[in-house]
Each structure stands twice: as C-alpha cells, then as structure tokens.
Amino acid sequence: MRIVLLGSPGSGKGTQASKIVTVFSIPHISTGDMFRENIKNGTPIGLEAKKYIEKGLLVPDDVTLSMIEDRFSESDCTNGFLLDGFPRTLVQAEALEAELEKNEKKLTAVVNLDVSDETIISRMTGRRVCNSCGSTYNLTYNKPKVENTCDYCRGQLFIRDDDKQETVTNRLRVYKNETQPLIDYYKGKDILITINGEQDASDVFNNIRKALETVR
Ligand code: ADP
Ligand code: ADP
Numbered sequence: 278m279r280i281v282l283l284g285s286p287g288s289g290k291g292t293q294a295s296k297i298v299t300v301f302s303i304p305h306i307s308t309g310d311m312f313r314e315n316i317k318n319g320t321p322i323g324l325e326a327k328k329y330i331e332k333g334l335l336v337p338d339d340v341t342l343s344m345i346e347d348r349f350s351e352s353d354c355t356n357g358f359l360l361d362g363f364p365r366t367l368v369q370a371e372a373l374e375a376e377l378e379k380n381e382k383k384l385t386a387v388v389n390l391d392v393s394d395e396t397i398i399s400r401m402t403g404r405r406v407c408n409s410c411g412s413t414y415n416l417t418y419n420k421p422k423v424e425n426t427c428d429y430c431r432g433q434l435f436i437r438d439d440d441k442q443e444t445v446t447n448r449l450r451v452y453k454n455e456t457q458p459l460i461d462y463y464k465g466k467d468i469l470i471t472i473n474g475e476q477d478a479s480d481v482f483n484n485i486r487k488a489l490e491t492v493r
C-alpha cells in the first residue's frame with residue numbers, strides 16, 4: 278500500500294499515521310520528523326530547513342525532494358509506505374508521481390483529514406511531543422499519564438517551536454495557498470478519500486481503516 282496523508286497542520290496526521298502503519302505494516306515517512314531529526318543533529322539539511330520551519334514557511338522543494346528521494350531508496354519502501362506531510366506542493370506531488378512511475382507504481386490512496394481552523398488552533402496550542410521517541414500528546418485531548426513524561430519511553434515532553442500562535446497562523450495560510458490545491462489534484466485522479474477529522478482519534482482511525490480496506 279502506498280498512502281499519502283493530507284491535512285492542515287494539526288489535523289491529526291501524525292496521530293493517525295502511527296495507528297495506520299501498525300495495522301498495515303508499512304513504514305511511516307514524515308518529512309516533518311525527518312527535518313526535526315536533521316535539525317537536532319545539526320546536519321546541512323537541518324540548518325537550511327530550520328530557517329523556514331521557524332517562520333512557519335515550507336522548506337524549499339529542492340531540499341525536501343532530495344531528502345525524500347534518499348528515503349525512498351531504502352529497502353523498507355519496496356512494499357509500500359505511509360507519507361505524512363509529503364507532498365505539500367504541486368511540484369512535490371508531480372515529483373512523487375514521476376518517482377513512482379519509474380518503478381511502474383502508483384499511489385493506492387490519499388487520505389485527507391478534514392478539520393476546521395478553530396479546532397486546529399486549539400489542538401496546536403495544547404500539542405506536546407516526546408523529545409526521545411516523537412510520540413504526540415495533547416494537554417486537552419490526549420494527556421500523558423504522568424505530567425510532561427512520555428507514556429511509552431519516559432522521555433520529556435516539549436512544545437514545538439513552530440506551535441507558537443503567530444507561526445501557527447502563518448502555517449495555516451501556507452497550507453491554504455500551497456497544499457490545499459492538492460485536494461483537487463488527487464480528486465481528479467480519483468484516489469482521494471476525505472475523512473471527518475473532528476471526531477475522537479479512535480473514530481477517525483476506524484473510518485480510515487474501513488476506507489483503506491476497500492481500496493487495498
Ligand atoms: P504539521 O503537519 O503540524 O504542520 P510537520 O511536522 O508535518 O507539521 O511539518 C513541520 C514543518 O516542516 C512544516 O511547517 C514545514 O516548514 C516543514 N515541512 C514538513 N514537510 C514538508 C514538505 N513536504 N515540504 C516543505 N516543508 C515541509
Ligand atoms: P499533525 O501531524 O497533522 O500536525 P498531530 O497528530 O500532531 O497533527 O495532532 C495535533 C494535536 O492534536 C496533537 O496534540 C494531538 O495529540 C491532537 N489530536 C490529534 N488527533 C486528535 C483528535 N482526533 N481529537 C483531538 N485531538 C487530537
């Protein structure tokens with residue numbers, strides 16, 4: 278299965294991605310996580326990406342594409358993958374299609390999480406992330422059992438730099454201008470599945486799972 282998860286920042290892509298990859302046994306590829314890992318390790322990609330991420334802007338396509346193309350060449354991607362946060366521009370979507378075509382492959386489905394702006398703002402202000410395993414929590418909707426501590430690995434939770442109010446507003450604007458057009462792009466290819474992302478995370482997941490079982 279080759280799945281793309283589409284949705285505005287904070288729509289629940291990461292939360293759903295962890296559930297989907299467990300059930301369908303495919304690798305989880307999150308360009309956001311890859312950039313944060315590069316930033317943490319001070320790599321050239323990380324230094325370049327940081328300049329954009331902290332302003333709430335997209336990392337330029339050439340940087341993003343060279344990073345993801347390296348990832349696709351790893352052996353765990355042969356039987357499928359779940360892309361979380363990629364593609365985010367039409368240029369990236371076309372590059373993805375060209376990459377798949379080289380191997381006579383196609384996307385199985387694009388899952389679009391539909392969530393209102395009001396919900397997004399409230400979710401992002403309460404988001405906390407584990408500094409060790411990357412698990413995501415929310416102070417309102419999905420609290421860790423012990424304050425500031427990851428349930429799975431006991432890592433410390435932190436607030437993402439780009440979850441500040443001004444940056445969130447910017448990210449929503451960038452999403453509308455650059456990423457939202459992908460909804461029509463994939464609708465036109467007849468592979469778009471839109472899911473109501475306003476429900477409890479477990480209900481969102483059940484709907485995604487049902488939909489994916491019919492297309493796999
Ligand atoms: P969210 O979905 O909450 O916005 P991500 O973790 O997916 O967060 O991405 C964080 C940031 O990393 C984005 O705001 C953007 O700056 C950068 N980024 C992630 N994926 C891409 C991409 N495919 N193209 C360009 N920039 C990206
Ligand atoms: P994305 O990867 O799209 O940016 P996340 O999965 O990180 O989104 O979710 C953003 C925030 O909203 C996190 O704090 C997460 O715990 C919370 N969240 C995710 N899904 C739901 C949901 N269905 N209901 C309430 N809160 C949610």
Ligand code: ZN
Binds near residue numbers: 427
């Ligand atoms: Zn953890």
